[in-house]
Amino acid sequence: MARPSVRVFHKLEGLFSIYKPPGVHWKLVRDTIETNLLKGINAAPPPAPRQRVQFLAESTSVVAEGSNELTLSAASVPALAHHPLGEALHIHIGVGVGHRLDVFSSGVLVLGVGQSNKALTDLYRSHVTRDYTLEGELGMATDNFSHTGRLIERTTYDHITRDKLERVLAMMQGSNQKALLTYSKVDMSTQGAYELAVKGELRPDGKSPPIMTGLRLLHFQPPHFTLEVQCLNETQRYLCRILHEVGLELRSTAVCKGVRRTRDGPFTIQHALTHQHWTSPDVIQAIRQYRSSRKASKAKHTQPGKDTGTASQRQEMAEEAAVTGDSHRLHSVLTSKAFGS
Amino acid sequence: MALTCIQHCQRCTSLLRSRSVGITTLQYSTDAQHWPAALWNSFIVPVLPSLLQRSPNPSQTRQRWNLGVRSYCESHAKVQPSQTKHRNTDELPGTDMVSYQNPVSHQLIDGGMLLKEWQTAFDLDDAPGHSALEEISHEEAVRMDIPAALPPVSISLKDYVNESETLGKLVQLGVQLWKLEQRPNVGSMLLRLDFQTDVTPRLVFLKQLGVEDSRLGYLISHNPFILTESLENLQARVAYLRSKKFSAESVASMVSRAPYLLNFSVKRMDNRLGFYQQQLGLSAQKTRDVVARLPRLLCGSLETVKENLKICKLEMGFRENELQHIVTVIPKVLTANKRKLTQIFDYIHNTMNIPHDLIVKFPQVLNAKYLRIKERHLFLQYLDKAQYDPAKPNYICLDKLVSLPDEAFCTEVASATLKDFELFQKTM
Numbered sequence: 216m217a218r219p220s221v222r223v224f225h226k227l228e229g230l231f232s233i234y235k236p237p238g239v240h241w242k243l244v245r246d247t248i249e250t251n252l253l254k255g256i257n258a259a260p261p262p263a264p265r266q267r268v269q270f271l272a273e274s275t276s277v278v279a280e281g282s283n284e285l286t287l288s289a290a291s292v293p294a295l296a297h298h299p300l301g302e303a304l305h306i307h308i309g310v311g312v313g314h315r316l317d318v319f320s321s322g323v324l325v326l327g328v329g330q331s332n333k334a335l336t337d338l339y340r341s342h343v344t345r346d347y348t349l350e351g352e353l354g355m356a357t358d359n360f361s362h363t364g365r366l367i368e369r370t371t372y373d374h375i376t377r378d379k380l381e382r383v384l385a386m387m388q389g390s391n392q393k394a395l396l397t398y399s400k401v402d403m404s405t406q407g408a409y410e411l412a413v414k415g416e417l418r419p420d421g422k423s424p425p426i427m428t429g430l431r432l433l434h435f436q437p438p439h440f441t442l443e444v445q446c447l448n449e450t451q452r453y454l455c456r457i458l459h460e461v462g463l464e465l466r467s468t469a470v471c472k473g474v475r476r477t478r479d480g481p482f483t484i485q486h487a488l489t490h491q492h493w494t495s496p497d498v499i500q501a502i503r504q505y506r507s508s509r510k511a512s513k514a515k516h517t518q519p520g521k522d523t524g525t526a527s528q529r530q531e532m533a534e535e536a537a538v539t540g541d542s543h544r545l546h547s548v549l550t551s552k553a554f555g556s
Numbered sequence: 557m558a559l560t561c562i563q564h565c566q567r568c569t570s571l572l573r574s575r576s577v578g579i580t581t582l583q584y585s586t587d588a589q590h591w592p593a594a595l596w597n598s599f600i601v602p603v604l605p606s607l608l609q610r611s612p613n614p615s616q617t618r619q620r621w622n623l624g625v626r627s628y629c630e631s632h633a634k635v636q637p638s639q640t641k642h643r644n645t646d647e648l649p650g651t652d653m654v655s656y657q658n659p660v661s662h663q664l665i666d667g668g669m670l671l672k673e674w675q676t677a678f679d680l681d682d683a684p685g686h687s688a689l690e691e692i693s694h695e696e697a698v699r700m701d702i703p704a705a706l707p708p709v710s711i712s713l714k715d716y717v718n719e720s721e722t723l724g725k726l727v728q729l730g731v732q733l734w735k736l737e738q739r740p741n742v743g744s745m746l747l748r749l750d751f752q753t754d755v756t757p758r759l760v761f762l763k764q765l766g767v768e769d770s771r772l773g774y775l776i777s778h779n780p781f782i783l784t785e786s787l788e789n790l791q792a793r794v795a796y797l798r799s800k801k802f803s804a805e806s807v808a809s810m811v812s813r814a815p816y817l818l819n820f821s822v823k824r825m826d827n828r829l830g831f832y833q834q835q836l837g838l839s840a841q842k843t844r845d846v847v848a849r850l851p852r853l854l855c856g857s858l859e860t861v862k863e864n865l866k867i868c869k870l871e872m873g874f875r876e877n878e879l880q881h882i883v884t885v886i887p888k889v890l891t892a893n894k895r896k897l898t899q900i901f902d903y904i905h906n907t908m909n910i911p912h913d914l915i916v917k918f919p920q921v922l923n924a925k926y927l928r929i930k931e932r933h934l935f936l937q938y939l940d941k942a943q944y945d946p947a948k949p950n951y952i953c954l955d956k957l958v959s960l961p962d963e964a965f966c967t968e969v970a971s972a973t974l975k976d977f978e979l980f981q982k983t984m
Contacts, residue, residue, distance in 0.1 A: 234981070234982050236927055236931075236981075236984060237984065238926075238927070239927075267718070321984060475983075475984075484982050487982065489978050489981045489982065490927070490981075491962060
């Protein structure tokens, strides 16, 4: 009984991730996807025009002056008010954006459609971490910490070695770890706190400033270098500032040439849709994939005794937990009611 | 004031009684507009039962429909004597009432009424013939024609489309009324049009011009004012275009692609054609080609075109003849967004190091999307294939870089798979 367009609506309930290219405002991206989804919905065959009943009197030639009979004939006329050509079936659909990306950065951007926007807020309240890849260049300082800003200072960087850079990064990671311990508000002298810390599942309780839970040097070739960061509550501007501070610690200067988000909670770059795939069928497929992966993870977590079948599976789970440190949190979010059935 | 009202009423009644079914033009003073609404209501209500006894007639309903948006008091006016100027009233049987037509319709929102339309035929001295509580026979009740309960004022044309012939036919043509009703005053204007006298001659004119049936809906959706433009003007403008040696097919295609074209005066079109011919320095035939390909050049403002030309000459440094060539191949450059145009040119000339003469050879690059050029160039650079100089080996043609779809680009130009290209896009 449901119209084909309503069926398409049901298929669109879910979260999916896209790859936002650099230089585009996130709002434009969201608007483009909303337009494409609406095109997909309105492309569904329109329903047959509704009929309405109109009563027409018999022609006056039949009715004589003295006759007492007067009949009305009912005619079924198409109701033009809902003619498919004259009416746009749907002109609005709620597409929500997860953690936003500014114009300069690129990477995974999570979007939700319809009812799943509630799940989006839950996901981000659960303190999931995000992975970034930062590309930096030594020897320059600008006003907005990125290479597009106005140049303020130029310095030499010949004295910088990989070793020194890694020492600076380790120092920064240490201070961030301390901040994490303070904001997580756990009593450090308990066994429970120790276990959480070992598993890497310590998280801040409530609001906190940006905290980096992981920091690593990927690639170093002066003047270019690449960092990988895992962080919470950050903004892209903050990450550019981090690079600037790294440069300052090394008695030189650095600017950020690119910020790329590679993971946003459970959404990795592997399944993110590139801009040629921002169409209705591809989005439906991505949502289907997300739903099936959610069902699979729900099954995994609700049967702890059964799933430790193969050693490789266990290892995989342990690796996942170590890398993301979010498995416990994800489990509680994924099984929560807000995600729906 | 009330006294004059009563005098008018008496005049109305006398006219009514004499059963004059002809053209009656009654000149009323306009101070009636200031009469309070309550006064109207009190006059009209007692009249209604006496006027309800009439035979139903569907054609009357249709004619009655041509009122347009009216105030609620006026719906009672439908059962009042008419002030027909050019409608025929011969089919009416010998009843007291004739259908009410007001060719000049006004949108009245708060019940204020012009006296011209208030033609209640009643005499305050006469006792009303029938009261509302009188019992009538079943046949009489069925015979009564109740006017459709249309809302007097509405924000949507949906309420009127079932009753209005014009709107119904427009919907069947494919006009997107939901878009038009959002524009101010367009909805009321469409309601007021009469299909036979206003819309049909213009549709016939467009068809004779050569516009296809499927495009008529698009045309009217974008330019509903073509239905109110006078036919002489439309014909004059088409005659002007033909006199400038535009072929019939090109005129038809120009009109269907630029819906507002025929609303502009001959002088304005002449001005623009002269500007393009003079500024670009093109021959008459080439100007005709450019304008036929992009008819909206004749519709929009010339300031943006002048600015674009200045940018091409001063900022980008193209010479006169190079610019002529670019415009003949890609007329869209004249109406493109300045910021995007400069961004693309900057990337092509400064980052990809492509000289001016190559750009002039392939002007399509200026029309492409910036993101597409950037991604494809970086991909080729990553594969060490970014070589755009025709003199050297392994030359990549700019045309192929920009116009091929992704799959063809990957296989032919980059010799890589589509998957590789997508993975690379995610590293940008």
